Amino acid sequence: xxxxxxxxxxxxxxxxxxxxxxxxxxxxxxxxxxxxxxxxxxxxxxxxxxxxxxxxxxxxxxxxxxxxxxxxxxxxxxxxxxxxxxxxxxxxxxxxxxxxxxxxxxxxxxxxxxxxxxxxxxxxxxxxxxxxxxxxxxxxxxxxxxxxxxxxxxxxxxxxxxxxxxxxxxxxxxxxxxxxxxxxxxxxxxxxxxxxxxxxxxxxxxxxxxxxxxxxxxxxxxxxxxxxxxxxxxxxxxxxxxxxxxxxxxxxxxxxxxxxxxxxxxxxxxxxxxxxxxxxxxxxxxxxxxxxxxxxxxxxxxxxxxxxxxxx
Numbered sequence: 001x002x003x004x005x006x007x008x009x010x011x012x013x014x015x016x017x018x019x020x021x022x023x024x025x026x027x028x029x030x031x032x033x034x035x036x037x038x039x040x041x042x043x044x045x046x047x048x049x050x051x052x053x054x055x056x057x058x059x060x061x062x063x064x065x066x067x068x069x070x071x072x073x074x075x076x077x078x079x080x081x082x083x084x085x086x087x088x089x090x091x092x093x094x095x096x097x098x099x100x101x102x103x104x105x106x107x108x109x110x111x112x113x114x115x116x117x118x119x120x121x122x123x124x125x126x127x128x129x130x131x132x133x134x135x136x137x138x139x140x141x142x143x144x145x146x147x148x149x150x151x152x153x154x155x156x157x158x159x160x161x162x163x164x165x166x167x168x169x170x171x172x173x174x175x176x177x178x179x180x181x182x183x184x185x186x187x188x189x190x191x192x193x194x195x196x197x198x199x200x201x202x203x204x205x206x207x208x209x210x211x212x213x214x215x216x217x218x219x220x221x222x223x224x225x226x227x228x229x230x231x232x233x234x235x236x237x238x239x240x241x242x243x244x245x246x247x248x249x250x251x252x253x254x255x256x257x258x259x260x261x262x263x264x265x266x267x268x269x270x271x272x273x274x275x276x277x278x279x280x281x282x283x284x285x286x287x288x289x290x291x292x293x294x295x296x297x298x299x300x301x302x303x304x305x306x307x308x309x310x311x312x
Contacts, residue, residue: 031121038119062175063116063162073312074178078158081180081209081308085156088205090182093155095131098122103130107289109261114165128159129303130289132183136301137293140185152198153185156205158308178308180209185290187298192234195286196241198302199268202284203242206306207249210272214311219271223254225285227264231256234265264288270306282306 003022005013013019025034058064082092101121104110107130116124125131132155139153162176182205184198203220210216222238224231239251254269263285270282284304291299 035119035121042119063164067174067176067178067309069178069309069312074308077213077308077311078178078180080213082156082158084208084212085180085182085205088201088208090154090156090184090201090205093132093135093157095125095128095135095157095159097125097160099125099131100134103127103134107133107292108287114163116162116164124162125159126161126163128157128161128179128181129183129287129305132157132181133185133287133289133301133303134293136183136185137290140290140294151186152194154182154201156180156182174309179305180308181303181305182284183304184302186300187296188300192237194300195234195265195302196238198300199238199284200242200245200247202302202304203247203249203268206270206282206304207247209306210274214272214274216272216274217250219250219252221252221254221269221271223267223269224256224258225260225263225265225267226258227286227288228266231265238266262287268304270304274311279310281310 003026005022009022013021018024025037029037086092098118099122101117101123102112103123104115104126105112108127110126115126118124136153136155158178158180160176160178164175182202184201186194186198188194203218206218210218222235224235228234235253239253242249242251257267260267265286267283267285269280270284271278271280273279282305284302287301287303290301291297
């Protein structure tokens with residue numbers, strides 16, 4: 001398949017008089033050789049750089065500047081949310097700042113250009129739930145038999161994310177930002193049992209976070225997505241299960257968005273009011289990442305996250 005070229009790429013290839021260069025690099029040499037080649041290119045490029053060049057690049061690069069946030073308050077908030085999640089049997093984990101190349105685009109169908117791709121087969125983490133899903137899949141392959149896996153696997157983390165899309169000066173749209181993320185893995189046992197239990201476990205954690213730390217309540221909006229045979233039935237059973245648990249949380253339904261391919265079955269959105277300000281502070285939903293990585297339609301995975309910078 002011929003790659004789609006931007007005007008800039010077409011200009012570069014014309015200048016080099018190598019119209020098929022991208023095809024050659026993609027199809028004719030293995031990834032390890034491409035990595036060796038690019039390492040050499042960047043090594044030679046940096047040899048011609050001066051300290052003044054480095055300062056100029058720092059000034060011009062929006063990804064490398066410090067965040068405008070109170071660091072002490074942010075670190076305290078991180079500790080608080082991780083401790084609350086831990087009390088709900090969600091195990092905290094410290095992730096690497098790097099993920100395998102293609103982590104976001106292969107799993108989450110995110111354009112690779114929205115991610116900072118790196119060398120040595122890596123990219124900068126743009127979605128920690130991708131990396132948590134990879135970690136869980138590796139654990140399952142190493143430690144679980146398909147016939148005896150009957151327990152949930154639950155992880156959470158706080159992580160600084162970097163995303164490459166440019167939003168200009170839109171308030172709240174930052175090149176790097178902190179998220180608190182949770183991921184729960186299990187298997188299908190019928191009657192949406194995993195979906196009902198795991199979703200309300202996540203909601204309990206968020207309810208506890210906002211009640212304990214901010215004295216605020218949360219609102220949940222459930223929206224149908226493609227990926228399940230009966231999405232309306234899935235949503236209604238989850239709402240009913242929340243009522244049976246006496247969750248005491250406001251639940252409403254949003255407009256179905258069957259074009260959204262990231263989540264499967266449903267997406268939930270989190271809102272809260274702190275002081276007099278309303279925040280759409282996070283979301284979550286079911287994804288098929290472990291199904292695809294492990295080759296089993298029985299696998300189930302729930303992910304969710306909230307932004308922390310805006311809560312400081």
